Amino acid sequence: MKTTHVLRLKAAAAVAIGAIFFLAAMVSTAAAMGEKIIGKVVRDAGGYVLVADSGEYLLSGKPVADLAEKTVAVDGDVEYGAAAKTLRVDSAVALKIPDRTVADPGGGVRSG
Numbered sequence: 001m002k003t004t005h006v007l008r009l010k011a012a013a014a015v016a017i018g019a020i021f022f023l024a025a026m027v028s029t030a031a032a033m034g035e036k037i038i039g040k041v042v043r044d045a046g047g048y049v050l051v052a053d054s055g056e057y058l059l060s061g062k063p064v065a066d067l068a069e070k071t072v073a074v075d076g077d078v079e080y081g082a083a084a085k086t087l088r089v090d091s092a093v094a095l096k097i098p099d100r101t102v103a104d105p106g107g108g109v110r111s112g
Helices: 002-031
Strands: 033-044 047-052 055-061 071-080 085-094 101-103 109-111
Touching: 033 055, 033 085, 055 071
Parallel strands: 055 085
Antiparallel strands: 033 047, 033 071, 047 055, 071 085, 101 109
């Protein structure tokens, strides 16, 4: 009788551990979704980072060194880690966005 109880506990523990690994794999897969994010590429101590309205993303995948200090549109997969978001770059294109906006003497705003 005691042996049956021990076997049931071991089986329950094995099922629980398997469920934890399954859920972790599902969360990881669900977190990696293709997205297009617009932001500025900046150099950081850990590499290149995309600074966007939705936050900062560590960049991995295709090289982006030539896009440093430029506003870009990045297509890729976002992975949400415990400490940071990572964006695996599939493609990145520099955007032609004016760097500054100045007041127009006529009362409007124009880009310069």
